[in-house]
Amino acid sequence: xxxxxxxxxxLVVHEGDTVTLNCSYEVTNxxxxxxxKQEKKAPTFLFMLTSSGxxxxxGRLSSILDKKxxxxxxxxxxxxxxxxxxxLCAGAFGGTSYGKLTFGQGTILTVHP
Amino acid sequence: DSGVTQTPKHLITATGQRVTLxxxxxxxxxxxxxxxxxxxxxxxxxxHYYNGEERAKGxxxxxxxxxxxxxxxxxxxxxxxxxxxxxLYFCASSVGVLGGTGETQYFGPGTRLLVL
Numbered sequence: 001x002x003x004x005x006x007x008x009x010x011l012v013v014h015e016g017d018t019v020t021l022n023c024s025y026e027v028t029n030x031x032x033x034x035x036x037k038q039e040k041k042a043p044t045f046l047f048m049l050t051s052s053g054x055x056x057x058x059g060r061l062s063s064i065l066d067k068k069x070x071x072x073x074x075x076x077x078x079x080x081x082x083x084x085x086x087x088l089c090a091g092a093f094g095g096t097s098y099g100k101l102t103f104g105q106g107t108i109l110t111v112h113p
Numbered sequence: 114d115s116g117v118t119q120t121p122k123h124l125i126t127a128t129g130q131r132v133t134l135x136x137x138x139x140x141x142x143x144x145x146x147x148x149x150x151x152x153x154x155x156x157x158x159x160x161h162y163y164n165g166e167e168r169a170k171g172x173x174x175x176x177x178x179x180x181x182x183x184x185x186x187x188x189x190x191x192x193x194x195x196x197x198x199x200x201l202y203f204c205a206s207s208v209g210v211l212g213g214t215g216e217t218q219y220f221g222p223g224t225r226l227l228v229l
Contacts, residue, residue, distance in 0.1 A: 034217065042115065042203060042220040043156070088156065100146065100169050101205075101218060103156040 002027045002093045006104035014112050017079050021087050021107045024071040029094030033072050034101065035063055036088040043088055046074070079111045116140065117206050117221035125227045131192040134224045136204030138185055144168075144207045145187040146218060147179055151200040162187055163210050194228045201225050 003026045013019055025033065032050045036043035047056040049065035049072060056063050060079075065072045076083055086108050090101040116139035126132055138145050147159040149172075158171035162181035173179075176194075181187040191198060202225075205218040 036220075041201075042117075042222050044115070045217050045219065048217055090156075100158040100161055100171060102158070105155050 002091065002102050004089055004091050004102050004104040006087075006089050006107050008107060009105060010108040010110075012110045012112065013079055015080055017111075018075065018077045019079060019109060021074040021076075021089075021109070022071060023073070023089030023104055025089075025091050025102075026070065027091060027093045030067065030070075031092040031094055033065055034090045034092065035072070035074050036090065038086040038088055038106070039084075046087075076109075079109075081111050081113055084109060084111045115219040115221065117204060117219055119202075119204050119221040119224050121224060122222065123225045123227075125229065126194060127229055128194055128196060130194050130228075131190065132194065132226065134189040134191070134202050134204075134226075136187045136189070136206075136221055138187070138204075138206030139219055142206035142208050142219075143185065144210055145181055145185070146205040146207075147173075147187070147189050148203040148205065148220075149200045150203060150223075154200075156203070159189070161210075168210060191226070196228050199226055199228045 007022045034048045035046040047063045052067040060077045063074045086106040088106045089104045118137045120135045143164045146161045150156045159173040160179050161169040176192050179189045201223045203223045204221045207218045
């Protein structure tokens with residue numbers, strides 16, 4: 001069964017710190033890996049990664065995928081209190097998982113002023 | 114705002130009852146996905162419809178059913194409700210079939226269901 005595991009489960013930092021969130025996966029047919037940010041309600045899309053070694057960047061957030069080692073990281077630099085949220089990693093896989101996202105447990109990030 | 118709409122926002126009902134959750138995908142999206150999010154289970158895939166046809170099934174109970182109509186909106190029906198069905202139910206949409214093209218899913222605001 002395809003699996004996505006995130007670490008850490010929870011992280012508390014101060015404003016200005018840099019954080020790295022981890023996502024590893026075990027799959028048979030990899031298609032893409034997606035990162036979402038969930039604040040109060042719906043997950044909002046951050047990045048989609050399909051190729052190894054290519055960094056996606058949006059402001060202070062960046063993400064990279066390593067298809068050989070089957071993991072991805074999400075980096076947030078100069079964190080702000082508005083970055084406090086649950087960060088979800090999800091895999092879009094083929095085979096029996098085709099047509100759905102498999103989510104990790106999420107990392108709860110809390111940024112204190 | 115993702116463009117995906119869900120109604121109602123909140124729903125409080127009693128055990129044994131039946132409810133219907135409704136989702137309208139983004140304009141142009143043919144795929145609709147349903148997810149359940151509870152505190153202990155995280156975000157769990159329930160079912161996927163593409164252009165009216167069921168394409169993938171996840172951890173969906175037999176008491177739950179869904180359909181996608183010709184106008185592409187979808188409904189998730191939950192019957193014989195139990196306390197453990199209390200959760201946030203999300204609908205998401207994408208243009209095609211996720212996994213085939215590596216495209217993104219966009220999530221609606223969710224329906225919070227509380228079963229008393």
